[in-house]
Amino acid sequence: MACHRGFPTLWRSFCYFIKLESIFKYIPILNSVFCGYHLWNKLNDSIHEIDSPSGAFFLVKKQVVDKIGGFDEDYFMYGEDLDLSYRIKKLGLKIIYYPLFTVVHLKGQSGMALNGNNRSIKTKSKVSFFATMGIFYKKHYYYLYPRILSDFILILITQIAKRYEKNRN
Secondary structure (H helix, E strand, O other): OOOEEOOOOHHHHHHHHOOHHHHHOOOHHHHHHHOOOOOOOOOOOOOEEEOEEOHHHOOOOHHHHHHOOOOOOOOOOOOHHHHHHHHHHHOOOOEEEOOOOOOOOOOOHHHHOOOOOHHHHHHHHHHHHHHHHHHHHHHHHHHHOOHHHHHHHHHHHHHHHHHHHHHHO
16 A cells, blocks of 8 residues: 555554554554554545655656755655655645556565665665655654654664664675
8 A cells, every 4th residue: 555655653653663554454443543654544446635655656746846845865765755745745735646547566676676685685675764764754753752752763763774784784
């Protein structure tokens, strides 16, 4: 369901990482509470508003991209779609999931073009994913929460990325 997501708030991230999202995704009464990152409460076959689509197929008017200042070059390969979406929503604009088109996203294939074994590539991808989480959090959420909590979250993200990096070597 990466084709449509909610923003990774602390609660949504917590539910995702400790697998509450997996447990409650098919229980309609609970999936809107515990499954907000992948929006399991939204039907894949209906047109509806979302926080963020996958960058694999994300159509945006040039005027909107210009108005938000374009792409943030701090992001590499992961997270730019989430960052664009967050800035678009801050303008008060809507992002609509439109399921009447089909796009095949060969997830992870960009990283496969790199030299190296499959395990090494997956590890690099994970490290990049967590680095992106840190960039997004610092940029959009850091000042929304008490500083001690935000610092703890950034340390946690950094430690997880380092653990993947260590396992790669």
